[in-house]
Amino acid sequence: MISKKMQDALNEQINAELYSSYLYLSMEAAFEAMNLPGMAKWMRAQTQEEIVHAMKLYDFVNERGSKVTLKAIDGPQVEWPSALAVFEAAYAHEQKVTGLINELVNLAVEEKDHATNSFLQWFVNEQVEEEASASDVVAKLKMVENAPGGLFMIDQELGQRVFAPPTTQGDQ
Numbered sequence: 418m419i420s421k422k423m424q425d426a427l428n429e430q431i432n433a434e435l436y437s438s439y440l441y442l443s444m445e446a447a448f449e450a451m452n453l454p455g456m457a458k459w460m461r462a463q464t465q466e467e468i469v470h471a472m473k474l475y476d477f478v479n480e481r482g483s484k485v486t487l488k489a490i491d492g493p494q495v496e497w498p499s500a501l502a503v504f505e506a507a508y509a510h511e512q513k514v515t516g517l518i519n520e521l522v523n524l525a526v527e528e529k530d531h532a533t534n535s536f537l538q539w540f541v542n543e544q545v546e547e548e549a550s551a552s553d554v555v556a557k558l559k560m561v562e563n564a565p566g567g568l569f570m571i572d573q574e575l576g577q578r579v580f581a582p583p584t585t586q587g588d589q
């Protein structure tokens with residue numbers, strides 16, 4: 418059993434992951450409107466990954482005999498001035514989420530909730546990857562400075578990304 422405080426914090430994180438999914442879906446729509454289908458596809462994979470994150474938390478809360486409580490999801494930003502601006506926003510968002518995960522770990526440590534702490538380590542590691550993949554694209558887009566040829570090439574490259582659904586619980 419986890420404490421009420423931990424339960425509330427994990428429920429907040431379910432909301433934050435679903436919001437992330439919603440934000441990336443909005444970014445996908447922005448890329449569709451910019452005629453950058455590869456970047457749109459990259460965002461679709463990101464959207465699906467965030468749902469996996471939310472479901473991991475959802476399952477964990479249930480598994481620990483706690484109660485999942487869903488709340489309204491905020492509306493995401495819907496327009497960005499450039500492809501670079503979208504990925505900069507994605508990178509900033511992942512940095513914010515890393516902060517939220519760190520807060521959750523701090524709470525688990527404070528409460529001596531070792532099981533939740535152990536569970537959260539997956540997210541700690543995942544955030545390292547999440548930040549790296551977004552900042553990698555930001556660096557590439559800065560290099561081409563929105564030149565059409567460069568954008569086209571990066572779009573092709575990002576279009577290679579495929580979402581791999583988790584095969585078993587605890588995977589992905």
Ligand SMILES: [Fe+2]
Nearest residue numbers: 434437467470
């Ligand atoms: Fe996430």
Ligand SMILES: [Fe+2]
Nearest residue numbers: 437467511547
């Ligand atoms: Fe993420």
